[in-house]
Amino acid sequence: MKALFHPIAALSIAAALVSSIAVSAKIAAPSPYFGRWTVSDPAERFTAKAKLYKTIDIAPCGKDFCGVSVGDKGQCGPTLFRFLIKNTRATILHGHAKWGNGKKNIQIETWESPETPGGRTMEMYIGDSYDFGGRSDSMPKYNAVYKRTGEARCKAR
Numbered sequence: 001m002k003a004l005f006h007p008i009a010a011l012s013i014a015a016a017l018v019s020s021i022a023v024s025a026k027i028a029a030p031s032p033y034f035g036r037w038t039v040s041d042p043a044e045r046f047t048a049k050a051k052l053y054k055t056i057d058i059a060p061c062g063k064d065f066c067g068v069s070v071g072d073k074g075q076c077g078p079t080l081f082r083f084l085i086k087n088t089r090a091t092i093l094h095g096h097a098k099w100g101n102g103k104k105n106i107q108i109e110t111w112e113s114p115e116t117p118g119g120r121t122m123e124m125y126i127g128d129s130y131d132f133g134g135r136s137d138s139m140p141k142y143n144a145v146y147k148r149t150g151e152a153r154c155k156a157r
Contacts, residue, residue, distance in 0.1 A: 031065065031088030032110045033058045036153065037122055037146040049100045050142045052080060053124065057152035060085065066156035067097075076154035081106055097126050104141060105129060122146040 038055045046054055055070040064085050069077030081097040097106035104126045113121035127140035 031058075032120055033065065033088060033093075033108070033122070034060075034152060035148045036070065036150045038149045040121075040145045040147050044144065047142075050144075052077060052098070053126070053142060053144065055149075056080065056146070057154040059152035059155065061156035068152075068154040068156055070154055074153075076157075079156040082156070099126060099141065120148050122148070 036055065036057050039053075044054075052069040054072075057068045057070055057076070058065060059068075060066075061079070061082065064082050065088055066082045067080045069080055071077055078098060081095055083093050083095055087093055091109060091111065093106075093108045095106050096103045105128065107125045108122060110120055110122045112119060123145050124143065125140040126142040
């Protein structure tokens with residue numbers, strides 16, 4: 001009986017396996033946003049609405065990734081924002097965030113920062129526009145710089 005296996009078929013199977021492993025590794029690469037983030041200045045004062053943003057856990061949530069408020073004693077709070085998982089590698093994110101009982105626009109940026117423990121810094125702006133320049137109409141309601149302090153432990157509800 002003649003063998004039903006051909007060397008070219010073996011090569012195409014091997015190529016398909018290598019390709020799927022490479023794609024899986026690319027998807028599994030951690031996002032620069034994932035982790036627990038705390039404001040860089042511990043003495044910073046917060047309004048009632050901004051207090052939810054003092055410490056945030058950012059982690060996958062379903063098919064997206066979310067930011068969850070973390071209380072002073074580590075308790076998990078409300079989900080503050082959600083972004084599409086395809087944006088986990090973007091350096092700037094734009095979306096909507098919880099602000100009191102309503103929503104505001106949010107912009108989050110992250111960058112390499114060798115002087116910061118953990119090697120990354122994140123900055124967040126919340127306000128009425130996405131152009132958070134120096135003019136009064138575009139000034140953010142909230143702006144803070146964050147440092148990563150560990151792994152995210154809170155999950156979106």
